[in-house]
Amino acid sequence: MWRVQLFKLNYDEQEQQAVKEALDSAWLTMGQKTLDFEDAFSVFLGNDFKCLAVSNGTAALHMALLACGVGPGDEVITPALTFIADQNVTSFVGASNMLADITSMEDWSMDPQEIEKCITTKTKAVMIVHYAGYACDMDRIVDICRRRNLFLIEDCAHTPGADYKGQPLGTFGDVAGFSFFSNKNISVGEGGMAAAKNLDIYKNLKNLRSHGMTVPSFDRYKGRAVSYDIESPGLNYRIDEMRSALGLVQLKKLDAANQKRKELVNHYFSRLDAVPEITIPYRHFSRGTPNYHIMPILLAEKIDRNKVIESMKQDGVQTSIHYPAIQQFSAYKNRVNVTPRAEYVSAHELTLPLYPTMTFEEVDIVCDALLKGLS
Numbered sequence: 549m550w551r552v553q554l555f556k557l558n559y560d561e562q563e564q565q566a567v568k569e570a571l572d573s574a575w576l577t578m579g580q581k582t583l584d585f586e587d588a589f590s591v592f593l594g595n596d597f598k599c600l601a602v603s604n605g606t607a608a609l610h611m612a613l614l615a616c617g618v619g620p621g622d623e624v625i626t627p628a629l630t631f632i633a634d635q636n637v638t639s640f641v642g643a644s645n646m647l648a649d650i651t652s653m654e655d656w657s658m659d660p661q662e663i664e665k666c667i668t669t670k671t672k673a674v675m676i677v678h679y680a681g682y683a684c685d686m687d688r689i690v691d692i693c694r695r696r697n698l699f700l701i702e703d704c705a706h707t708p709g710a711d712y713k714g715q716p717l718g719t720f721g722d723v724a725g726f727s728f729f730s731n732k733n734i735s736v737g738e739g740g741m742a743a744a745k746n747l748d749i750y751k752n753l754k755n756l757r758s759h760g761m762t763v764p765s766f767d768r769y770k771g772r773a774v775s776y777d778i779e780s781p782g783l784n785y786r787i788d789e790m791r792s793a794l795g796l797v798q799l800k801k802l803d804a805a806n807q808k809r810k811e812l813v814n815h816y817f818s819r820l821d822a823v824p825e826i827t828i829p830y831r832h833f834s835r836g837t838p839n840y841h842i843m844p845i846l847l848a849e850k851i852d853r854n855k856v857i858e859s860m861k862q863d864g865v866q867t868s869i870h871y872p873a874i875q876q877f878s879a880y881k882n883r884v885n886v887t888p889r890a891e892y893v894s895a896h897e898l899t900l901p902l903y904p905t906m907t908f909e910e911v912d913i914v915c916d917a918l919l920k921g922l923s
């Protein structure tokens with residue numbers, strides 16, 4: 549249907565083989581592949597971090613809030629420009645929240661000054677998102693959370709392979725939640741990872757993931773235990789062996805895939821830098837190494853975005869919007885504060901196709917279609 553679609557999987561026979569091995573093992577729910585995936589992810593983040601593979605990124609973020617004891621009566625500061633999961637999980641634990649605006653039209657990360665302004669006596673946690681795989685200002689955000697005694701939760705759905713001053717994103721806060729949804733830098737279909745350094749928080753996360761059971765089914769299958777206790781209530785946010793097997797392969801491919809994304813993004817820059825109707829966020833500065841999760845651009849105010857989207861669609865190019873303003877969703881109208889900079893970006897942002905198997909010719913097709921749509 550599309551000449552260039554927004555995202556394509558970076559899969560080959562390695563993923564097929566990995567899933568086949570998982571199926572052949574005849575043990576489908578969390579088992580050895582999941583343990584291996586968690587170990588590999590811990591090494592990837594730095595061994596101080598303990599990792600728990602889960603069914604999706606939203607589950608990891610929901611568990612993160614619960615593991616930090618956030619609940620009714622508490623306030624959480626969440627990003628104004630993010631996927632709705634951050635807002636939804638905050639609502640689900642019964643907390644209220646304040647949205648922190650982005651920094652500027654070039655820097656779409658949460659503004660530390662705005663975070664500080666949102667703090668009240670009820671604030672218990674700050675949830676940040678590293679938009680598009682570009683690091684937030686972690687020196688300032690970590691300092692705020694330490695000074696004000698707040699939990700810091702990193703939404704790392706966009707970050708695998710990205711760092712801040714050389715330190716992997718996801719290792720600055722109390723808990724990080726990664727997503728391995730299809731269009732992410734690590735794709736398994738549906739999947740995620742929760743990571744924590746503090747042992748008590750890690751234990752809370754582990755209890756929450758699987759009904760509060762003290763012993764997983766795999767240990768009983770292996771004869772290592774006969775029964776289990778429930779020490780605290782839990783959920784079922786488990787991953788399965790097929791997805792963990794995919795995650796292991798995708799993790800191995802990550803460096804090369806992110807490098808290819810970088811080359812493609814540089815080609816986009818060479819085609820779009822001189823276009824006056826476009827601003828590219830994070831174009832002229834960096835707080836670390838990004839992983840080029842998506843290719844966002846900001847259209848000039850006078851440009852009719854819907855017309856551009858429709859024109860590009862006619863030329864066979866799929867685009868997206870990251871993200872619609874939270875204030876515009878029926879569920880959250882009047883429930884969240886106004887954040888003018890993020891709302892402006894929501895109204896004028898356009899996401900162009902980007903994926904590691906994309907060709908430079910496909911980038912040219914996208915740019916030609918975009919320029920035509922702008923004219």
Ligand SMILES: Cc1ncc(COP(=O)(O)O)c(C=O)c1O
Binds near residue numbers: 607634
């Ligand atoms: C910024 C952000 N946060 C959270 C999520 C939720 O992840 P999942 O779809 O794996 O639940 C996503 C995924 O789309 C995301 O992009």
